[in-house]
Amino acid sequence: MNTVAANIKQQSANQPQTIYKVLIILGLCHLLNDSLQAVVPAMFPILQKSMSLSYTQLGIIAFALNMVSSIMQPVVGWYTDKKPMPYALPIGLTSTLIGIILLALVPSYTLVILSVMLIGIGSAIFHPEGSRVAYMAAGTKRGLAQSIYQVGGNTGQALAPLITALILVPLGQIGGLWFAPVALTAVLLLAYIANWYTSQLAINRKKKTAGSTVTKSLTKKIWIALAILLFLIFARSWYISCMTNFYAFYLIQQYSFSIRESQIYIFAFLAAGALGTFFGGPLADRFGRRNVILMSLIGSMPLTILLPYVPAPLAFVLLLLIGFILMASFSVMVVYAQELVPGKVGTMAGLTVGLAFGMGAVGSVALGSLADAAGLPLTIKMVGLLPLLGLLGLFLPTDSKLEEWKKEI
Incomplete structure (x- = not known):
């Protein structure tokens, strides 16, 4: 019995530990980073009035922010x-920090575009490296670790409507300066994370001297699974992009809401999404990543289709449910991609999260143009059909199949 107990203790000691302190600080930094990024769409109603912008022009601002981040994230992940x-x-x-200060001060549409591009560059560098740190600190709880990291980001995004209602509506564009101290705080916290990251790299280099890793070419079936996963991210991103950028205008038109009232509804959607992100990782650790991805997209499908046809009080309830269910797959898709392509933690994080930003950027322009041409109500109804594409998730390999594939790589 003593021998068995000793073996169990030794196996436990050999398991990598989950570093919660690092994960919590990293999640807080993600919250600060994405709350800064959320200032951009939060400022849309202000910029629309002060600069007389069309939906298409607002979509181009979102495109500039998200496309810079999208293009750079996989590159940063691959390089690092x-x-x-x-x-x-x-x-x-x-x-x-520089971008947020400029955004609060610049007087022209062109300089707004430049400002949000600087914010996009910061986001592009942060996300793949932040995901790598979460992976390093995860131990055996990768789903939970990625959820702690990602829930910070989604919480930051959820603050956008409150930013609009509480700061930008009363103060206007100059209210963006309130977020400069937030950016500086994030810089200081990330300096601490960078120190820990550096020490871990030194430890990992010593471990690698005991053996080497061999990188093999990805098989055709892995490429197909990755393509399906990225397509599912496309569907989810377009829907979320529409809700965050344009649904407030829909509420104002259809229900005669004020800007402040509409932002409360968007906050409810995003806050529920942040909660879903947190629970998605632990659920995936227990029930399987593929199962959570399927539940997220297929489960939200009837609710997104129904949303445009219900009265305002019921719309609020549906927004809570849609946000929670749809965003439960956010962190899970990142971990799924990292396990689909082992050894490429940064690349997969940059590709999955970067694609989410990029597809959101393309969606912002396309949906803004559609809203200008066909009307916002029809656009909202059409976008509600996007989760139907989640049925493609049935063709993703199961978690046990991924484990088999790892041995072949």
């Missing part, structure tokens, strides 16, 4: 897989 750069984290947030 080869050569990790811990101090890129605080440097990236410094770019965001």
